[in-house]
Ligand SMILES: Nc1ncnc2c1ncn2[C@@H]1O[C@H](COP(=O)(O)OP(=O)(O)O)[C@@H](O)[C@H]1O
């Protein structure tokens with residue numbers, strides 16, 4: 001190993017010294033923390049390649065530390081090894097349930113620990129495709145965002161996915177991240193038998209790609225859909241790691257992964273944003289939505305998301321609305337596309353057929369195909 005950063009968390013000084021000396025001698029760059037709180041602070045300052053944590057500690061124990069790391073999109077992927085003198089099956093299962101990758105009993109068998117660390121770091125490094133040096137792992141991720149609901153975000157996500165698939169060049173998957181009130185399946189008249197909520201209950205590491213594929217349901221356009229959740233109360237089952245791993249897997253199977261996000265910067269949405277090759281921001285032409293959109297754009301700017309990879313769409317969901325030149329001034333940016341008001345949108349939704357298929361000659365359908373083309377330009381496949 002060459003200088004991989006390992007954070008070791010334990011409240012007992014002797015063990016900290018012993019283990020960190022051993023790890024340093026084996027080539028790891030080791031830092032230590034004495035409890036979960038201190039560990040969290042250190043990880044947020046600079047994320048390590050792996051965390052080894054004790055379970056019983058004052059202030060914040062290893063279970064809580066693991067729970068917090070897994071709930072945050074920035075730290076959810078960091079491998080975690082738990083070390084504990086607590087060997088009861090219940091403790092071990094709690095460790096895994098909180099998201100530990102390995103649970104090793106104390107006293108620690110160093111050879112075992114060393115082997116596990118090596119495997120975990122290798123696997124972690126392989127998932128870090130977002131970094132500049134690492135090769136890309138699969139298809140492009142296109143995230144559809146909006147600041148306020150009812151602006152046609154889902155309509156545009158679904159229709160762009162369908163239009164991209166209709167080229168027959170691209171394999172397209174659609175992920176519905178509206179966990180509580182997802183309606184992408186409805187717009188395609190699909191009734192998925194399994195959703196991300198079911199998938200989240202599976203052991204991800206052990207899941208092979210063929211089993212994963214059974215969670216997808218194919219539309220006649222060729223788009224394959226992974227639904228977020230069946231009923232609102234199960235939404236909380238869909239953890240941040242479950243979303244990250246699902247997107248990884250969708251990328252392996254597609255040229256484009258189109259993601260329909262809820263009107264929120266939830267940790268799940270931020271996890272999708274982390275890997276998004278392009279972002280489409282959808283706004284209606286009315287003040288409440290325009291204000292929310294502006295705030296969305298500001299968040300993207302704060303997160304240093306590259307502006308050239310964003311597509312700003314104004315969707316005229318009603319006959320009235322603010323004029324385009326006023327909207328440009330308000331955003332200090334011209335919209336890339338304007339979708340005209342088209343009553344046939346509701347007709348298409350009610351019939352469970354995407355507008356681009358049902359009324360391909362309608363004004364809105366044309367712009368939706370333009371949007372698909374813009375996506376292909378902003379995030380070319382096979383890059
Ligand atoms: N260009 C449009 N013209 C007319 N109605 C539209 C247009 N785009 C979307 N709609 C309608 O607006 C409603 C909200 O769309 P939806 O995609 O569910 O919004 P969101 O995902 O932003 O909540 C739907 O009834 C849809 O048919």
Ligand SMILES: [Mg+2]
Pocket residue numbers: 150153154155178183
């Ligand atoms: Mg929606």
